[in-house]
Amino acid sequence: MKQTKYTGPGIFVLSSPSGGGKTTLVKFMKKKFSAIVYSVSTTSRPPRPGDKNGHDYNFISAEAFRKGIKEKNFVEWALVHGNYYGTPSSNIKNALKKGKSILLDLDVKGARQVKKLFPDAVLIFITAPGIKELSRRIIARGQDDMNTIRRRLKNAKEELRQIKYFDFLVMNDKIATAQKNMVSIYGAELCKIKKV
Amino acid sequence: MKQTKYTGPGIFVLSSPSGGGKTTLVKFMKKKFSAIVYSVSTTSRPPRPGDKNGHDYNFISAEAFRKGIKEKNFVEWALVHGNYYGTPSSNIKNALKKGKSILLDLDVKGARQVKKLFPDAVLIFITAPGIKELSRRIIARGQDDMNTIRRRLKNAKEELRQIKYFDFLVMNDKIATAQKNMVSIYGAELCKIKKV
Numbered sequence: 528m529k530q531t532k533y534t535g536p537g538i539f540v541l542s543s544p545s546g547g548g549k550t551t552l553v554k555f556m557k558k559k560f561s562a563i564v565y566s567v568s569t570t571s572r573p574p575r576p577g578d579k580n581g582h583d584y585n586f587i588s589a590e591a592f593r594k595g596i597k598e599k600n601f602v603e604w605a606l607v608h609g610n611y612y613g614t615p616s617s618n619i620k621n622a623l624k625k626g627k628s629i630l631l632d633l634d635v636k637g638a639r640q641v642k643k644l645f646p647d648a649v650l651i652f653i654t655a656p657g658i659k660e661l662s663r664r665i666i667a668r669g670q671d672d673m674n675t676i677r678r679r680l681k682n683a684k685e686e687l688r689q690i691k692y693f694d695f696l697v698m699n700d701k702i703a704t705a706q707k708n709m710v711s712i713y714g715a716e717l718c719k720i721k722k723v
Numbered sequence: 724m725k726q727t728k729y730t731g732p733g734i735f736v737l738s739s740p741s742g743g744g745k746t747t748l749v750k751f752m753k754k755k756f757s758a759i760v761y762s763v764s765t766t767s768r769p770p771r772p773g774d775k776n777g778h779d780y781n782f783i784s785a786e787a788f789r790k791g792i793k794e795k796n797f798v799e800w801a802l803v804h805g806n807y808y809g810t811p812s813s814n815i816k817n818a819l820k821k822g823k824s825i826l827l828d829l830d831v832k833g834a835r836q837v838k839k840l841f842p843d844a845v846l847i848f849i850t851a852p853g854i855k856e857l858s859r860r861i862i863a864r865g866q867d868d869m870n871t872i873r874r875r876l877k878n879a880k881e882e883l884r885q886i887k888y889f890d891f892l893v894m895n896d897k898i899a900t901a902q903k904n905m906v907s908i909y910g911a912e913l914c915k916i917k918k919v
Binding site for chain 2: 652690691693694695696697707708710711712713714715716717718719720
């Protein structure tokens with residue numbers, strides 16, 4: 528009996544409203560587990576100073592992106608403020624082929640698209656304990672003007688309604704607890720008996 | 724938004740062929756988590772010297788057991804060598820009502836019966852890395868004569884075929900790894916978004 532017949536690497540999608548603390552947890556998981564590959568998104572937006580191609584994003588032209596859409600190369604994609612953003616399916620397939628798990632950082636819509644194509648994908652929703660705490664965090668990080676803050680909070684409320692589509696909820700109240708829960712979800716998935 | 728609306732305590736069933744190391748892991752989990760209640764089975768077999776009623780088993784008469792079966796008080800039961808063994812449904816219901824998780828130590832048949840009545844139950848199969856190692860352990864503990872060993876190994880092979888009915892596989896190769904995986908499965912379950 529081989530363990531690999533029954534269990535193996537997984538697809539982990541993290542979603543979170545602004546202020547949920549997703550970025551910190553993504554960094555933590557990337558650093559902690561060498562068996563996790565992070566899915567770098569592809570975009571048609573021009574690189575900004577400091578952006579590293581292949582690290583922050585894979586930068587391609589809008590034309591190349593549209594070609595990729597036609598050829599169904601993206602497991603999920605969206606057009607945001609005139610720029611394309613998306614996840615190449617090859618990100619997922621290459622990781623799994625190498626026996627690695629893959630971590631994707633996507634919005635709720637993207638997460639649901641991944642689940643459609645990969646029903647085994649583990650969708651994790653990360654959030655602060657409530658809208659009040661979310662507001663506090665968004666305001667505290669001081670990156671946004673009032674209009675942006677209002678928009679972010681509106682989106683956050685909308686996203687909270689979609690928790691039901693997710694498999695796990697990680698309440699990012701205390702960062703240590705949230706990290707421990709992320710590790711548990713990852714560890715449990717590796718023991719999961721996949722129905723093939 | 725309350726976390727408890729989405730996540731909460733769980734039902735954990737551990738099964739294992741002889742030599743899989745289930746007993747050690749059950750003890751570990753009981754000791755580590757005060758939020759886990761252990762399900763004490765009911766039996767009609769007479770107590771042996773040292774058996775503590777309500778701790779090792781709840782000892783009742785065969786007649787009382789049969790009455791319980793008729794009244795559908797058992798979530799699973801079996802007649803083994805003329806004695807009844809079973810799990811009162813109240814064990815599970817009482818634990819969950821108190822917001823506790825419950826840990827059941829059952830054979831494969833019992834585990835599947837629990838899953839039928841409680842589809843959310845998490846079935847965990849614990850095993851040594853292979854039949855060879857199982858044989859070694861069963862022989863090493865020196866409790867059994869050759870016929871019993873043969874019977875145990877035959878049962879183990881039979882049980883290994885039933886892994887597909889389980890949710891998780893914990894390979895009890897190194898005890899520390901097996902413990903860590905048990906903790907992960909338990910931790911992940913508490914974050915799980917229950918579809919109600």
